[in-house]
Amino acid sequence: MSEATAPKVFIAGKPVEGVHEVHEHVSPISSYVKVFGALLVLTALTYGVSYMDLGNASLPVAMIVAFAKASLVCMYFMHLKYDDRYNVFVFISTILFVAIFFTFTIFDLMQRDAVNPEQDTFFRANFGEAFGFQPPEPPEGAEAGGHGHE
Amino acid sequence: MNLSTLFLAMAPAKDAPLPPNDAKGGPWSMPIQASTFAPETDAIYLFILVLCLISFVGIIGATLYFMRAYRRRSPDQKTSSITHNGKVEFLWSAIPAVLLVVIFLWSEVAFMKQVVPPSDAIDIRVKGQKWFWTAEYPANPGVQLNNEIIVPVGVPVRVTLTSEDVIHSFFIPAFRIKRDAVPGRYTTVWFEATRPGDYNLFCAEYCGDQHSEMRGVVHVLPLDEYEAALEEAGRLELEQGESLAAFGERIYTRKGCNACHSTDGTTKTGPSWKGIYGADRTFADGSSGKVDDNYIRESILEPNAKVVAGFTPQMPSFQGQLNDDQITALIEFMKTLK
Amino acid sequence: MSDKSKGSVAPDVPATEPSFWEADKGLASWLFTLDHKRLGVMYLVSTMIFLFVGGAAALLLRTELLTPEGDIFSATVYNKLFTVHGAVMVFLVIIPSVPGALGNFLLPLMLGAKDVAFPRLNLLSFWVYTLGAMFFLYTLFAGGLDTGWTFYTPYSSTTGTSVVSATLGAFILGFSSILTGLNFIVTVHKMRAPGLTWNRLPLFVWGIYATAVIQILATPVLAITLLLITIERTLNIGIFDPAMGGDPVLFQHFFWFYSHPAVYIMILPGFAIESELIAVHSRKHIFGYKAIALSSVAIAIISFLVWGHHMFVSGQSELAGVIFSFLTFAVAVPTAIKVFSWVATLYKGSIEFNTPMLYGLMFIFTFSIGGLTGLFLGSLATDVHLHDTYFVVAHFHYVMMGGTIIAFIGGIHHWWSKMFGVNYSEKAAKIGALLVFIGFNMTFFNQFILGQQGMPRRYYTYLPQFQQQHVLSTIGAYILGAGLLWTAIYLIHSLRRGEKATSNPWHGVSLEWHTQSPPIQHNFHGTPVVTSDPYDFPEIDRTGETDRH
């Protein structure tokens, strides 16, 4: 560096004193342990809930628990809670764009037979004969999903 | 000044009858309006065109005027200190927004009319396949047309589309309709022809080598002639006094064999039929055999059984589309091709 | 609001110190450079080479289309040629060119920084671009690709041509785009010179920033889509291929979710350059700075909501089509605001008709046609007739070629002296501009008529009634090709025999004009301090200060 003494350093117009320090939040070990425990509990919860037969409510419940665990990891383990606001904005806008991608695509797939009933999706039985991929019919004896031999 | 004559001399004369010319109204006009949708689609097209011309003349006119009025006359020519003008900027965002909403609404209404078929429409099932259309009429079983669709005038027709292999697109410019034929599902499009005549049918979604050959003709006939023409088109039998080979040649063109097999020796997607009868062929699996009646019959019904070496197994099976005497007629026709 | 302080045109900085060209010599110093300026030059050279490769493919296509019958090549070769034209132009030229060449070179200069935030990632981005290009070249030799640049399944999952090497090539090029975008966002956020607040950023930086945002948010979805095509072809898992139970329209959703924002990755840098050209050469403050800056970001966001207008007739549900059509009109408004603001910038300016300004004005002409014809394709009823016809081909060529490439050539002329320290010959450049303008319009305006009459696109043979427009279009294509070749010739000639350029030939105000041409390795001596708006030209008459509102 050609200057003799360290220049008054500016960033975006504001002078900066400590050229050397890095000001970052250091959270105590106890907060990590608490979050870790919560994550284990939530995992056990979602594992247990899967055995109860919730029918089609099981997807939303699993998603809520997963979001809870994800937000715990993001806020504490990834320091989003104490971080520069722009990183949070980047993370939230990513989730927003993933949501846009999902909603429009799934909306289209659900509305296909809204106007013309027979436009709904169907798929032929003779699958992949071009690749010689022929699932044989199950023999009468074996009920669907039988636990086969090794 | 028609430059095409300059180049037509080079192109070999095409033997097939010239396909219909939808754009009779000269180079700048839209195709003929031959369906109930056409007038409204053209009206929307014209409305957007007028809006675009006005704004285009406005933009380019202003640019040209400013270029002339404010060209640099002296190196230190003073310029205005305007940096923005809230009112003007609001106007030139609000007015386009309103006009755009108007375009959207009108176009959306017209689209919804195009999409909901009336219940009393004639049903036609069209199947797109690598490089030809097959139309079937559930109301007249046994009628099967290749690259041809016969529809009555003034009666709504609902076309249910599917495809055997890749995505094709059922496009009739004169009716202003287009719908993709997606493999693995049905899609529907409907129209009501208003003018008798022949109109072009194109495949608009890229589907491989012969994508541009996958053309057809839509015959619009008055109602009374429609039934008779359909019957006649469906019937593909030996006429009195017609030789078996001539009947075979009719099948060759009607069933779309010409799309892949030429009769003058040039190999297209399939081997040429010139001098094929009785010749020896080596097949893809290394074995070889003589091209006799059984081989031809087998190749028509199960094309992938013995594929000639160097060709891809792309031929669809014609099981149920060709009866026995039609196949014998085809064999007779092949014998004549030395 | 622009600042009251007096605009300071950069004084002429004599090129005393060794520029980044002479900083160090040898091939290794170029191949492993961390200097954003050298990477910018390397991107410029490689994208221009591929522009001519893609252009040559286009000329071959146009020659074939002179006659209704196919007589020069076979159908397969024709299909492979239009795929080469599409894939090379999209993935190798128009997406990396402006951000890679001008963005890399100018962003640190305009921000007053010494380099981009992550120089090594910048070098990695160029190497990943070269690797991706290698895959494309391999595809050419391995029998070519005939699926079109859109890779629609089930054609792409069942065709015999080498799809996997092309999808892997595009997959790798996606990472080059992500790395560039990531680099620019962090650079703009963290490395602005003192005094350079968001309202004083040149509009070029705003445009490149908005492009970088789209590159970050859209390209990964292309990565997973291409990965799924490769897996579909090798394992046939059946997510897109209907023969195995998949849904091809689902592929179109995946593909267009990237590809529509990608067309904004292509046009936003064109807007970015256009704002600079119009303002500097009419010596007047850009009209509506905030409107243009915010509409860049607005376009970046709304571009993610409109991809369904590519699929109105492709089996997408009608209700989804209606929603996508409405949102497509929403994205037209910010674009219109930009064009009107540029024209308003000319009002009461002092316009000098040098070559960059000619290309800037040409951009207004061609992009207006491109943008307005988008309305026909955004509205449902007319799109049913016009979809997949030559009308669409003409529309996107008017926006991509008439928009980005013409703005890019204007930008190259505008900053040529800054990059290479020499001046090109104005007379030759004006001839080139005329040829490009005539050739371009003659080639593509006829295709609107073809499309309106219902000629489908990607056709190897066509009906005789369309031949007249095709012949005119082919002649135009040759004129356009000649114009671009001529431009390349006189620019390369100027490198050897061009006379030395001063550091600020156009009397610009933004930071890149405050250093010598070509700049030194570390761009500036010490950190420049920004005190005014980048469009505060001395010619602006401030006496009528009171009427400012």
Added chain:
Amino acid sequence: MSAIATAEHPEHLAHHFDTLEQQAAAAKLGMWLFLATEILMFSGLFLGYFIIRMFYPEMVLEAHEYLSKTAGGVNTVVLITSSFTMALAVRAAQVGDQKNLIRNLIFTIGFAGVFMVVKYFEYSAKFEHGMLPGKFYHAWDHGYYIEGLPHIFFGLYFCMTGLHGIHVLVGIGVLTWILLRAKKGEFGPSYYTPVENVGLYWHLVDLVWIFLFPLLYLVR
């Protein structure tokens, strides 16, 4: 970057940055943008899963019975623990506690290894039963007759867990590189950005698995 430490030029400050904090903030923002691209890439596969679930609900429910919930559960606990030890490692670097930093990094790599071993057993079980993706699916030879098109579900299963597995392997590689540098004592309160960025990447890999596990293994 030359690591010569001069008075006003701290050891790890790149020439084009003004302060260490500006450099650290830039590196973290760069990392978050990279994580955004990772999330968007995985979103494509998740959308594929939701759509196949919409097309073939009963097939997905029946086919996912063949995934062993316990193996998935064990893997989830292993990954969460490795995320925990990774967070402790980053904290150790922040406070300059070299011993804990190295210990936690080794734990994290160890748990990642366990995750891959469990996954190896899961995959080999699937291979034995012939439940392979796409056209290689031949579970009927082993007596399993699943209605509908199970090859799609197993295709997606292998895509999602396979891509996630590759990210875990890359994670192990990068963690080992950080461990080697930590052994040389490079990280301290003034310079720990690499550890923090690798930590962010590792937490993201855990985040993806947090969503993958219920969707593939648990949901009825």
